[in-house]
Amino acid sequence: xxxxxxxxxxxxxxxxPELLNILSTTAKVCLTSSILALVLGVPVGILLGAxxxxxxxxxxxxxxxxxxxxxxxxxxxxxxxxxGVGPFRHLHWLFTVKLMILAQVVLITPIIxxxxxxxxxxxxxxxxxxxxxxxxxxxxxxxxLMNECLYSIFSAYLLSxxxxxxxxxxxxxxxxxxxxxxxxxxxxxMMYTNRGxxxxxxxxxxxxxxxxxxVNIVLSVMQGRLSR
Amino acid sequence: xxxxxxxxxAMIMIFALxxxxxxAAPAPAATEAPAAVEEPAAESAPVEEAAPAEEPAPETDALxxxxxxxxxxxxxxxxxxxxxxxxxxxxxxxxxxNAVADVELNTVGAAALINWLLxxxxxxxxANYGFEEYGEYLFYLKDGRxxxxxxxxxxxxxxxxxxxxxxxxxxxxxxxxxxxPIFEEKYGYEVEVYSAxxxxxxxxxxxxxxDLILVHSKKQEEAFIADGFSYVIDGMETERxxxxxxxxxxxxxxxxxxxxxxxxxxxxxxxxxxxxKFTFISRGDGSGTHTKxxxxxxxxxxxxxxxxxxxxxxxxxxxxxxxxxxxLVMAEEMGAYILTDKAxxxxxxxxxxxxx
Numbered sequence: 001x002x003x004x005x006x007x008x009x010x011x012x013x014x015x016x017p018e019l020l021n022i023l024s025t026t027a028k029v030c031l032t033s034s035i036l037a038l039v040l041g042v043p044v045g046i047l048l049g050a051x052x053x054x055x056x057x058x059x060x061x062x063x064x065x066x067x068x069x070x071x072x073x074x075x076x077x078x079x080x081x082x083x084g085v086g087p088f089r090h091l092h093w094l095f096t097v098k099l100m101i102l103a104q105v106v107l108i109t110p111i112i113x114x115x116x117x118x119x120x121x122x123x124x125x126x127x128x129x130x131x132x133x134x135x136x137x138x139x140x141x142x143x144x145l146m147n148e149c150l151y152s153i154f155s156a157y158l159l160s161x162x163x164x165x166x167x168x169x170x171x172x173x174x175x176x177x178x179x180x181x182x183x184x185x186x187x188x189x190m191m192y193t194n195r196g197x198x199x200x201x202x203x204x205x206x207x208x209x210x211x212x213x214x215v216n217i218v219l220s221v222m223q224g225r226l227s228r
Numbered sequence: 229x230x231x232x233x234x235x236x237x238a239m240i241m242i243f244a245l246x247x248x249x250x251x252a253a254p255a256p257a258a259t260e261a262p263a264a265v266e267e268p269a270a271e272s273a274p275v276e277e278a279a280p281a282e283e284p285a286p287e288t289d290a291l292x293x294x295x296x297x298x299x300x301x302x303x304x305x306x307x308x309x310x311x312x313x314x315x316x317x318x319x320x321x322x323x324x325x326n327a328v329a330d331v332e333l334n335t336v337g338a339a340a341l342i343n344w345l346l347x348x349x350x351x352x353x354x355a356n357y358g359f360e361e362y363g364e365y366l367f368y369l370k371d372g373r374x375x376x377x378x379x380x381x382x383x384x385x386x387x388x389x390x391x392x393x394x395x396x397x398x399x400x401x402x403x404x405x406x407x408x409p410i411f412e413e414k415y416g417y418e419v420e421v422y423s424a425x426x427x428x429x430x431x432x433x434x435x436x437x438x439d440l441i442l443v444h445s446k447k448q449e450e451a452f453i454a455d456g457f458s459y460v461i462d463g464m465e466t467e468r469x470x471x472x473x474x475x476x477x478x479x480x481x482x483x484x485x486x487x488x489x490x491x492x493x494x495x496x497x498x499x500x501x502x503x504x505k506f507t508f509i510s511r512g513d514g515s516g517t518h519t520k521x522x523x524x525x526x527x528x529x530x531x532x533x534x535x536x537x538x539x540x541x542x543x544x545x546x547x548x549x550x551x552x553x554x555x556l557v558m559a560e561e562m563g564a565y566i567l568t569d570k571a572x573x574x575x576x577x578x579x580x581x582x583x584x
Contacts, residue, residue, distance in 0.1 A: 084436015085320045085328040092332075094437055095391070095420065176422045179405075195400050196553025196576065 004202035011203055018179065023211075026184040029097055029171065030164035033104035037160050041109045042153055045116025050124040050145060060117065066110035075173025078103045082174070095176040100184075103170040108160040115156040116149070123148055154223035158216065165212055293577050295560045299478035300570065302494040304524065307516070307569055309367070309398065309444045310470040311345060312452065313338045314433050315459035331436040336381065337390035337417055338439035339461045344411050346376035346471055353410065354472055357403050358571070362578060366401055366474060366571040373471040378463045383416035390419045393430075393438035395516055396551055399423040401571035425551075427514025433457065444516035444569075476520055477573055479556075480506075480565035488565070498524045505544040507564035509555050512547030521567045 011019050048056060048063075080086050082094040093099040127148060131141040168186035175182035177191055185208045192201040299305070316335055320328045344350045351369055358366035381387075398404055399421060408419045422432055426443040430452055433441050443449060449468050452458055458467040478488060478497055486506045488497035501508055502525065511518040514533060525531045531538050531545070538545045546564065548555050552572045559566040568576075 079435075080323050083322075084331045084333075085322045086435075087322075089328075089331065089436065095422070176420075178420045178422060181420055194396070194551030194554050196551065196555070196557040198557065 004199050005206060007199055008203035008206040012207065019207075021180055022183050022185060022188050023207075025097065025182065026165065026186075026208075029100050029104065029184055030161060033101045034108060034157065034161040034164045036101070036105045037108035037112055037164075038153070038157050040105070041112025041156070041160075042116055042149075044109075045113040045156075046120050046142075046145065046149065048113065049117040049120025049122075050128075050142075063110050063113050063117075067114055069107065069110075070169065071107055071167050072169030072173060074103055074107050075170035078106075078170070078174045094174065095178055095182055097175070097182060100171045100175045100182060103174050104164050104167060107167065107170060108163050111163060112156045112160050115152065115159060119149065119152040120145065150226055151223065154219065154226070158219055158223075161215065161219075162212070165208065293560060294482050294563070295479050295556065295566070296482050297477045297570075297573065298480050298484055298488050298565075299491070299494050299497050300475050304494050305476040305478075305520075307444055307474050307476045307520070308370070308446060308470050309442065309472045309474075310446075310449055310468045311342050311440060311442050312449060312458040312467055312469065313342060313440050313461050314438055315457055317459070318434075318457040319455070320434070320436050328436070333436070334387055334390055334439045335461075336387040337383070339378075340380050340383075340387070340415065340417065341390050341392065341411065341419065342440060342461060342469065343376040343378045343380050343463070344415070345407070346374055346469065347378075347380070348375070350407065350411070351375070351471070353407055354403065357406055358401070358574075361402075362574045364574060366574065367403065367472045368474060370471055370473050374464055374466075374469050376463060380415055383418075388416065388418055390417055390440070391422065391438045392419050392440055392442060393422045393424075393432045394442040395426045395429055395444055396423050397444070397517070397569045397572055398442060400551070400553065401569075401575060403571075425511070425513045425515030426519065445519040447519060448516075475570050476517065476567055477570050478565065478567055479559065479573060481563040486565065495524060495526070499526045501565050502526060502529055502541075502544075505541075507544050507546060507562050509559045509562070509564045509566045510545060510547045511552065511555055512549040513551075515552075517552060517567060517569060524567070 048059060078099060079094065082088045082091065082099055084094070086094075093102075124145065127145055128141065131144055136144070166186065168190055171182075171184055172187045172190060175184070175187060177183050177187035183191070185204055189201045189204050189208075192198070192204065313335070314333055316331065316333045318331075320331045322328050345354070351373075354367055355365065355369050358364065392404075394404065400423075404421055408421070412418060422429065422438065424432065426445045426448055429438075429441055429443055430448055432438055434452075434455075434457060441452075446468075453467045460467055478494060480486070480488065486497075486500045486504045488500055491497035491500055510521055512533075518533070522531060522533060529541070531541070535547070538547065546558070546562070548558055552568055553576060555566060556568060556573065556576045558564070
């Protein structure tokens with residue numbers, strides 16, 4: 001462990017260009033995918049939580065199933081679809097950051113939908129009663145709901161960011177862990193582990209955890225401020 | 229208040245991490261120890277004899293590698309590396325088995341890379357690779373190898389990206405990291421290296437995701453050609469361009485309980501391991517090394533890539549299903565026998581078995 005920690009610090013201090021490239025690719029992939037998933041997932045989650053319509057239960061069950069989708073299966077699916085022989089081959093997206101983001105959005109959005117739905121289904125009835133009592137219209141009612149949701153939107157985002165940064169199965173399949181192009185922290189750790197470079201693997205893991213800690217501190221502080 | 233406390237805590241953690249690292253005073257020698265650990269000629273030289281000459285190694289987790297080369301330079305152990313250009317008119321099929329006609333491949337780029345690797349410059353660079361770092365050449369040029377004198381075109385916007393699907397050993401030994409930047413610098417191409425076991429690399433190419441492959445399993449290469457996935461590029465005589473080789477080596481604990489050192493040849497050595505049921509680590513991942521290992525067992529054991537075939541041998545035959553380096557770490561820890569390419573083994577020993 002000691003040698004891993006030393007290695008991690010050596011790596012950071014030396015500003016190894018390959019490490020910097022891996023870090024920037026990691027940041028690009030997981031920030032973009034988690035934000036996209038948030039934009040897609042929050043409205044759907046709120047609607048599913050607040051409204052009652054036929055088929056809602058079915059959608060909820062489907063969504064819960066998708067939350068449990070193994071990343072490697074998602075990766076395999078996109079690998080097949082965007083492969084040189086797959087139906088979307090002309091886009092040339094395989095082994096690019098774009099497809100890694102897409103695969104992660106598919107993995108993460110259900111989590112955000114699930115979190116938002118649970119929260120809204122809990123708060124919406126009481127809030128609706130208040131809103132109706134005050135004579136608010138439907139738009140105003142939703143705005144009120146959004147306000148109430150702010151804290152849980154942050155929680156949902158933290159969860160989805162964590163999933164994005166920790167995920168390896170899907171990005172390894174569709175990214176191919178190509179050096180200088182699609183290699184992210186988790187796939188680099190996998191690569192070094194396969195090579196038997198366990199020390200280097202743990203060193204990268206420590207860097208990843210430290211970064212994750214910093215991001216989480218910033219977001220948590222923001223969450224505290226905003227929801228006050 | 230709570231926030232400040234948690235921020236402080238986080239800062240303390242980060243500083244603690246930093247302090248740990250500094251106080252241990254970076255000792256680069258641990259990772260860059262010279263590789264002259266085992267004598268190339270004397271097959272039996274146990275590694276420890278040379279190792280104590282190194283610095284006393286202050287860390288507790290520095291290992292001295294016990295695993296050593298027991299059998300090498302046998303004709304059955306030659307490890308041939310070949311280049312194959314992927315045929316744009318190959319009978320590609322999609323996941324449902326329907327033919328796909330318009331798979332887009334960068335044939336110009338693939339030919340350029342092949343022609344450069346087979347040019348005098350590329351061949352010399354490959355042949356000299358590794359001597360400085362490991363005190364031994366890692367790859368040798370084959371007699372009667374294909375040589376290219378073709379003009380290599382500069383990259384254009386359409387031909388710039390070359391997708392090379394390759395085996396882990398040429399990537400992990402650092403050969404590609406050494407050769408490709410020179411090629412890229414000179415002609416303006418960008419080579420994207422997809423590195424996996426030979427089986428997976430070939431599967432990736434069959435899905436239309438590679439312009440050329442660099443692999444080391446004759447059997448699988450011939451099947452690839454027979455299925456029409458490769459073609460003869462201009463100026464070459466065959467699809468399979470076998471230009472470089474090195475050796476597989478049979479490694480094991482220096483005590484050598486199976487006595488493979490004294491075996492007449494490598495097949496006899498494998499028989500001795502099987503007869504004595506001494507632990508053997510198999511890659512088990514369809515790689516070139518795995519394919520070679522399968523061909524060396526006595527036939528009556530019937531060991532194949534199928535899990536069914538070795539279910540009776542699980543007390544000594546370990547199918548690890550992972551990369552070469554990770555398997556070497558396993559073999560070292562279990563005192564097991566293992567078949568490995570020599571380049572990866574030299575890297576392993578040079579790093580005191582930490583592969584770091």
